[in-house]
Amino acid sequence: MKLHGYFRSSAAYRVRIALNLKGLTAEHLPHHLRKGEQSAPAYLAINPQGLVPTLEEDAGAVLTQSLAIIEWLDETHRNPPLLPQDPLRRAKVRAFALAIACDVHPVQNLKVLARLRQLGVPEEKVAEWAAWANREGLAACEALIKHEQGPFCFGDKPTMADLCLVPQMANARRFGVDVASFSRLLEAEAAAKAMQAFADAAPDRQPDAE
């Protein structure tokens, strides 16, 4: 398999964790997002959104969108499972993952922040925007799992929720958000980061890290 990514992309980071948890290896093909490499015609031909990650499986199929890739990995490589068995529990895990993947990450990604700058929004307001999206989104995520047993987001094993949480917490800190009050998120993040699969997927461990 080949994984098109970027060391700092939190969506690619989610997929790297999933691959590691499943014990799968992929060749990493970096695309430098700040240099606009994701908009090269050859890349747009496989990912019309011009986003990372894209996973090319060995038979040539092309998969896009991190959560769709993770669901596919979970359906085709069952162990360890990244979703619970029970439908209602699956819905809870997916809702947490989507709260990050839909309502936090895309609102503070490079493309949107660049668009704000194009509108003439001053740099400190752009930074405030990114911090706002993270702060508000993670506060809701904290409420979603406040009464869930830990140490992970949902119980004693990592799920798709933790795969989304860990990269987003890194973003939140990068944008200066004070995460100290998010005690359940911090507990889940700590449990996840203690695992080799999460540690090896970290941005600073990637070949294209700066």
Place this chain on the structure above:
Amino acid sequence: MKLHGYFRSSAAYRVRIALNLKGLTAEHLPHHLRKGEQSAPAYLAINPQGLVPTLEEDAGAVLTQSLAIIEWLDETHRNPPLLPQDPLRRAKVRAFALAIACDVHPVQNLKVLARLRQLGVPEEKVAEWAAWANREGLAACEALIKHEQGPFCFGDKPTMADLCLVPQMANARRFGVDVASFSRLLEAEAAAKAMQAFADAAPDRQPDAE
């Protein structure tokens, strides 16, 4: 079941279509988003994100995030299926749905547009922003299904992809996007809208429609 929604919310619209396709009925509880009713403490207690939809199932469980709700409906009420059987095909359908649910809809929703206004962005630039998010996102969606057989997004039956497409096309038009060049999207939209389940879920057919 009870569905907390808003007639014009495209995320609630997706779930209304899913319920109709599955032949399920739900009591509709509208929350007027423009009046801020989604931020009432009683609602935040069941949906900490303060977003619609929220589905309360009869035994009391609370489900949030439209795609998590749709996956749950699909897992608990199998017919008609909203995802194909084959894992790779499922990944394609999910990627299309997520391209809309993550990368188009949240960037142009009420909350983000309100934030732009707070930053002092003039009204015509706010409208341009919403049109940009729809135009760029739907152009990528068109490319994602250009070589897929129709008339629906993926084949001869509606899937989760069509559930996301139809509400987003309505948004795109509302923001003045010229959708004429999106021939595959228009084909899929027409096939979907010819079905009663889609027609009955339309915003102007809801009890809270203005």
